Amino acid sequence: MHSGEIARAWFDMCRMGDVGLFADLATEDFVCHGPGGAGDRQTFLDWLRWYPAAFAEQQPSIEDVIDGGDRVAVRYAVRSTYLGGYLDLPGRGQNVEETGIIIFRLSGGKVAETWFEGNDLEVAQQLGGRVHAPEH
Numbered sequence: 001m002h003s004g005e006i007a008r009a010w011f012d013m014c015r016m017g018d019v020g021l022f023a024d025l026a027t028e029d030f031v032c033h034g035p036g037g038a039g040d041r042q043t044f045l046d047w048l049r050w051y052p053a054a055f056a057e058q059q060p061s062i063e064d065v066i067d068g069g070d071r072v073a074v075r076y077a078v079r080s081t082y083l084g085g086y087l088d089l090p091g092r093g094q095n096v097e098e099t100g101i102i103i104f105r106l107s108g109g110k111v112a113e114t115w116f117e118g119n120d121l122e123v124a125q126q127l128g129g130r131v132h133a134p135e136h
Contacts, residue, residue, distance in 0.1 A: 001109065003067040007074045010104070010111065011060040017052040019045060027112040034116040055080040055096070072104045082127055089127040096126045 001009065006025070013021040022045065030041045039047075052058065057080055064075040078098045084091025100118030104111050 003072040003104075003106075004062075004065050006072065006104065006106070006111065007062050007065050007076075010074075010102075011062065011076065011078070014048065014051060015058040015060060017048055019048060022048060025111050027107055027110045030111065031113045032116070033114065035118075035120060050085065054083055054085040054091070055098075056083050057081045070106045072106065074102050074104070076100060076102070086127065087124055087129060089124065089129050094127055096123055098123050 009021065009025055012018070013025060026041065026044075028041070030044065032039045032044045032047075055078070059079045061077045061079075062074060063077060064073075066073040076099065080096055080098070082089075082091050082094045082096050098118055099122075100116060102117075103115040105113040
């Protein structure tokens with residue numbers, strides 16, 4: 001698969017929570033990096049089972065794919081319906097838009113490592129979350 005196909009397959013996998021597709025796309029020693037730190041294959045699988053249940057009816061849009069050999073950068077947007085389970089924010093079928101960048105490291109034609117940066121604060125605000133400034 002070339003980089004654009006890998007990116008599309010990755011977002012399809014996330015949209016469907018497809019554990020079998022993850023097995024096809026990722027190496028056995030897969031590592032993910034994100035706002036919560038680094039995780040292994042099982043950490044990602046736990047997230048993969050949770051994500052489409054919390055954010056349903058996903059409509060991913062791949063905005064840019066930059067192929068750097070064994071590194072691929074993808075800028076994306078995902079529109080979805082929030083059903084609950086994120087930061088204790090109640091799900092009321094709200095429409096949300098998530099944007100971000102994922103960098104994939106490839107090894108042997110599979111994803112060996114990812115780095116994710118998303119607009120988590122904006123997503124929380126779209127769902128009614130409030131940011132409180134610390135008191136001085």
